[in-house]
Amino acid sequence: MGSFNMNLVVFMAIMVASMQLHGTAAQTRHVVGDALGWTILSGGAAAYTTWASLQTFTVGDVLVFNFTNGDHDVAEVSAAAYGPCTATNPISLVTTGPASLTLTTAGTHYYICTFASHCQLGQKLTINVSADASTTTPASPPTTIPTPPLSAPTTPASPPTISPTTPDVPCPPTSSPSSSPSSPPTVVTSDRITPVPPPSGGAPSFSAMVPASFLIIGLAFLNY
Numbered sequence: 001m002g003s004f005n006m007n008l009v010v011f012m013a014i015m016v017a018s019m020q021l022h023g024t025a026a027q028t029r030h031v032v033g034d035a036l037g038w039t040i041l042s043g044g045a046a047a048y049t050t051w052a053s054l055q056t057f058t059v060g061d062v063l064v065f066n067f068t069n070g071d072h073d074v075a076e077v078s079a080a081a082y083g084p085c086t087a088t089n090p091i092s093l094v095t096t097g098p099a100s101l102t103l104t105t106a107g108t109h110y111y112i113c114t115f116a117s118h119c120q121l122g123q124k125l126t127i128n129v130s131a132d133a134s135t136t137t138p139a140s141p142p143t144t145i146p147t148p149p150l151s152a153p154t155t156p157a158s159p160p161t162i163s164p165t166t167p168d169v170p171c172p173p174t175s176s177p178s179s180s181p182s183s184p185p186t187v188v189t190s191d192r193i194t195p196v197p198p199p200s201g202g203a204p205s206f207s208a209m210v211p212a213s214f215l216i217i218g219l220a221f222l223n224y
Contacts, residue, residue, distance in 0.1 A: 028061045029100075032125060037066040038074060038097070038113070044122030052127050059106050059132040067097040067113075072123070074099050075114050082110035082126070085119030106131045 032038050033051055041047045065074045074097075075090035093114065094101070103109065106129050113123040 027102075028056075028058065029064055030055055030057065030061060031064045031066065033066075038072060038123070039067060040118055040121050040123050045124050047122070048125045052125060055127070057103060057127050057129045059103055059129060061103045061129075063101045063103065063111075063127075065094070065097060065099040065101070065111075067099070069096050072097070072113050072115060072118065074101070074111055076101070077110050077112055079108065079110060082112065082124065085112055085124070087112065087114035087119070090114070103129045105129065 033041075033048060036047065067074070073093065073095040075087060075093040077086065077090045081087075081090070092101070109127050109129060111125040111127075112119040
């Protein structure tokens with residue numbers, strides 16, 4: 001159990017040291033004016049403007065103002081107070097040097113010295129601070145483009161089916177059976193009865209010839 005507690009303590013110590021190392025590595029210390037320090041320069045505010053243009057300030061970085069106590073101080077002021085060098089109601093004020101100020105917010109920051117006429121003589125600094133590089137901006141959700149619904153393919157209408165019309169074939173006239181030819185008319189002469197021969201093109205039927213034959217025979221017997 002004691003060995004477990006010792007290992008836990010060592011692990012926690014390593015974690016704390018790692019976090020401190022990470023925080024230290026993430027910070028950048030910017031010494032204002034480098035070797036010139038925080039003072040009244042012969043070049044006025046242009047010297048600090050040039051120095052600031054060569055730096056990259058990020059949230060979490062530290063500004064270091066090197067000055068002699070009692071000769072200078074450093075105050076962060078608003079934009080409205082920065083132009084006319086108004087020292088009343090500063091955002092923060094540090095009177096002992098070196099002063100280390102941590103940049104906690106992004107945006108433009110304004111610093112001046114509140115000693116009489118120091119700001120007007122050029123002891124003033126403006127910097128632009130960017131957001132922490134480790135802070136990732138959440139990506140905006142992708143824009144979904146509505147896909148138009150796919151229309152079902154239109155099936156072309158089938159052409160109307162035209163059934164061929166069967167021409168009416170005229171039926172041949174039904175010939176009725178020819179009636180039996182009537183008996184040829186009989187021509188009576190003074191001596192004998194002579195049957196009129198049937199019209200050409202057709203033979204007399206047997207049923208028509210039998211009565212005529214008996215009639216001729218009977219008339220022949222009467223003449224005798």
